[in-house]
Amino acid sequence: MKLAFLASHGGSAARQIASACASGALVGVPVALASNNSRSPALLWAQESGLKWAHLSSARIPDPDVLDATILEFLVDSGADTLVLSGYMRELGPRVLGHFAGRVVNVHPSLLPRHGGRGMYGDRVHGAVLAAGDPESGATVHLVTQGIDEGPILAQSRVPVLPGDTLETLKARVQATEGDLMLQALRTLQESSTPQPAQR
Known part of the structure; x- marks a missing residue:
């Protein structure tokens, strides 16, 4: 796997995936990272890590078509064959989605299809889980398609919603599962x- 990342902020998933590649926990090579945020810490990390990078x-x-x-x-110039959205807060265009069809992954902080769709990201999702009185939440890694949060699910983690949970405590519990979940989905x-070996 030659992995590229799109990130808007810290790029925590990109960092964890890169560490897993370095340790052999994931067979892959990080090659590039782009961000829509010129002040993104992920861009600095990409530069320091020797990845191809761009704002x-x-x-x-x-x-939008030119972008x-x-x-x-x-x-394409980076040689990537798999694209990971690491806290990327923008929709992908049809060219990128078409070229990497079936090879774009994203993590969403709820048990999709609950609490997904346009405008549902970050703290809004955890707030919606609490407001709905859901007994559990978790994270979902899914393939990215043109529909927002509608692509096929690759993996899910589940955590209980506890009595007295706040947005911050629920968020921390869900986020603690996201890194390993993303690695599981990429595997x-x-x-x-x-390709599977031919049967004799």
């Missing part, structure tokens, strides 16, 4: 795309 945002490239094409060119994706 690609609508502020720099206002035309989509530019992001795709950056990713599943890798196994599903690895």
Whole structure:
């Protein structure tokens, strides 16, 4: 797996995946990271880690079609074959989605299909879980398609919603599961795309 990342802030998933690749826990090579946020700590991490990196945002490239094409060119030039969204707060364009179809993964902080869709991200999701009185929450790693949070599910983790939970305590419990869940999903994706030996 040649892994590229899109991140808006810290890029914690990208960092954990890179560590797993370095330790041999995941068979893969991180190759690139782009961010829509010029002040993203993930960009500095990518530079320090020797990854191909770029700041690609609508502020720099206002035309969404041109931005989509530019992001795709950056990713293709990096040699990436799998794209991981690491806290990326923008929708992907049709060119990127088309080129990497079936190879774009994202983690969502609820048990999809509950509490997904447009406008449901970050603290809004945890708040919605608490407001709904759900007995459990968790995280979902799914393939990214044109529909928001509608792609096939690769893996889910489940955590209880405890009496007295606040947004912060629930968020911490869900986030604690996300890194290992993403690694599990990437291994599943890798196994599903690895040619099987011919049967004799």
